[in-house]
Amino acid sequence: MAKLHVSTTINGEPAEFLCEPNDTMLDALRGQLGLTGSKEGCASGDCGACSITLDDRLVCSCLMLAVEAEGHELGTIEGMAHGDKLHPLQQKFLELAALQCGICTSGMLVASDALLRKNPRPSEEEVRFWLAGNLCRCTGYDKIVRAVLETAAEMREQGIKESVQ
Amino acid sequence: MTELRYLAPDTLDEAIGAFAAAGSAARILAGGTDLLVQMRAGSVKPGVIVDIKKIAEMTAIEQTADGSFRIGAAVSGAVLSEHPRFGKVWPGVLEAVNLIGSTQVQGRASAGGNLCNGSPAGDSVPAMVAAGATVTLQGPNGRRELPVEQVPAGPGRLNLLPGEILVSFTLPPRPKGSSDAYLRMIPRTEMDIAVVGVGVSLTLMDGLCTAARVGLGAVAPTVLLVEAAAKALIGSKLDDAALNAAASACSAACLPIDDKRGTIAYRTKVAGVLLKRTVAIAASRAERN
Secondary structure (H helix, E strand, O other), X not given: OOOEEEEEEEOOEEEEEEEOOXXXXXXXXXXXXXOOOOOOOOOOOOOOOOEXXXXXXXXXXXXXXXXXXXXXXXXXXXXXXXXXXXXXXXXXXXXXXXXXXXXXXXXXXXXXXHHHHHOOOOOHHHHHHHHHHOOOOOOOOHHHHHHHHHHHHHHHHHOOOOOOO | OOOOEEEOOOOHHHHHHHHHHHHHHEEEEOOOOOHHHHHHHOOXXXXXXXXXXXXXXXXXXXXXXXXXXXXXXXXXXXXXXXXXXXXXXXXXXXXXXXOOOOHHHHOXXXXXXXXXXXXXXXXXXXXXXXXXXXXXXXXXXXXXXXXXXHOEEEOOEEOOOOOOEEEEEEEOOOOOOEEEEEEEXXXXXXXXXOXXXXXXXXXXXXXXXXXXXEEEEOOOOOOEEOHHHHHHHOOOOOOHHHHHHHHXXXXXXXXXXXXXXXXXXXXXXXXXXXXXXXXXXXXXXXXXX
């Protein structure tokens, strides 16, 4: 059977790819599209390492069929920095060492960005609940939570309303 | 190996035609948060996937003139939580739907999928049962309505006819002084499966409980409507005697399993405890309405 042709938008740019009907979006991103920033941890929606946005809504790309991307807009970790200029969340994760092995990091960043777009002034509890679906086996989470809260405070201070598409 | 076909029809008629034609090989795709996991695990090998999210009725939330809500089967938890009025009228149903999985899962998972997955521990189901919600089903032989509590037949099994698709939930109009609540017991604070889940919907008039429904999850092969518990609450001022009687009715209704999350004795006891706590939340909300 012929592969399915999908036309979509990824990080603001039009993108096309071919896929099998049972390919997940994560398969297509990491395979056909060569966007390997999204990681596969559990492949069952538990760990959040494959987090992307689908029409600005945070989802696990492992729980989405690639063919479902047709006509929609995806956002991945690759769209977060502006060229060499890191997103404030990325910069803060580095400054606070909010990562060790890095497998969870792109998912943490995509999820945190989605939170700050929705809620620029989250409480610590809100950050922890929002990120409950992003597992990290290294950091113990405190540095990650602190990095998100500090980034939120700095972005509010600097009036950075829009993060990178 | 059978080839998998993916279909995303724009109309319900097309979806039912394709779904019915493919028989037991077909699966409905709403949020996919159960289906894709089952496919990955190899426990489900569909020949046809019918994605229902392009069907307008499946993704719509409507409030009719009489105040009732109609929620499309594929509406995600995140979308439902952003509705300007739904959570004010049905805070218990909303909190139950929003307990399903993580933020990422909420972006996709639907109450329709939660019901059709057939888990006795599905969080939204006891709250929907308590709310007196009905579902609209459509199949090759037309439409019918069914109370939510009559949809599950057992773990992973539904009382749906061949080719039938869950289209929407209808939640009834709310009299003044009404509200609802949902509580679940889990060993941790987030991201777990209910050991017991209790949904309560009630109406208070001058402190007197004039209507109540109780839904109980994770303690029997299907989510239960506990009429004896509701009966104990109705006509009372939610005093200790009434609450104790309702709690005993919940414990008596339990037919649970022993597993790593909780023993039979624990689940049976917690069902009563949670009932009291859930009533207290629903009542404090109802007093403000």
